[in-house]
Amino acid sequence: MQPVRRTSLIAQVTEQLRAEIRSGRWAIGSRIPTEPELTELTGTGRNTVREAVQALVHAGMLERRQGSGTYVIAASEVGTALGKYFAGAEERDVLELRKALDTTAAGLAARRRDDTDIENLLRLLAVRNEQNWDHYDAGSVAADVELHRAIVVASHNAVYLEFYDSLLPTIERVIAARAVKQPAGYEEEHTDLVRAVIDGDQERAERAAQCFLGSLIAEYPEH
Template sequence: MQTIKRQSLIAQVTDQLRAEIASGRWSVGDRIPTEPALCDMTGTARNTVREAVQSLVHAGLLERRQGSGTYVIATDEQEVAFADFFAAARRQDLMELREALEVTAAGLAARRRDDADINTLRVAQELRNRAWTGVVDPGVAVDTDAQLHRAIVAASHNDVYLEFYDSLLPALRQSVAQRDVASGPSYTELHDAVVDAVIAGDENAARTAARDLLAGVEEFD
């Protein structure tokens, strides 16, 4: 960071804090420096820093946690806007979007997956299966489900797909969390079929398995 020397201090400090997040120096989940530390880093008064931080809280990039500090929860405003839009979308619209994205991504993943992807998929598959066997913690079950789906999309090696899917993930987590995770079906076999087809490099089978999985989830809902 550089010391602020010009006018419009709040806007300039806000831009600098945003730049720290966008650059990855402050990642999602990180606690940002305290207000006194930010004052030293920017050469501005505490009120200026507080207003700048609050601006990014309103933008959805930061979250204040009582007694703990302020944390990064998103990397840019567009991501937040997408998440809010998807969260408000009709469930049917969301499922149709998932089918268009995840079925194609599964086929691409089967064609393009590498050894690192295979290892990631196996780990994600194992974690999900464990979390969904006699569900003890619904939150963990939802998170492991989301991470497995994301790993499949990541294995497609299409950066645009993955960026868009990351914007969709909060809404997908919320959708899964609304179900009775503890007593409802686990869909373990359907998830395994997608992972196995991707790892086997069978593009047609991967697409079919992904479509069957989403159809199974939609039918239960």
């Protein structure tokens, strides 16, 4: 039997770590295990683990933070590439894409949401509606984004969620820019959307998402 080549071993460990991210066991925003923990997890040496982690840093899935550790920032290389592409998109273009994505997600969520999704949506809706939308606040934007993402999660479509996650930084940018120019909470519209999803009313959920985002798009001039 030929010995395992070091490059092949690094590739194997890299794929093992990538699988932890793709599966959601290492969620976006979470810190991955320490180097000693990774050597135990993979059964390999520190140098191999270090190079595997570095490969995922180069791929845009992990980020090293000085004095804090290494964190998951993307679920795949595709998500990273899409995120970079969307970064410079026009606000109206992003909202038009969101209208299509959020409308479909709302319909799927109304059909597929489970008890955990319902509990999560009610909690996030309450958090969002408690925000002060009279003035721009990063916490308000985060609460809004988290609620909309939870609807996508409730669609129970992993590919959909990965694509949506790649767009999130751009969505946050657009929401923040709009909040500065024209603060508005749209609490009633978001409540209607969540209630339709919880009630399992697909048509009403799609209509609520479409009308809400359509009203936002109408504020922008045509190209």
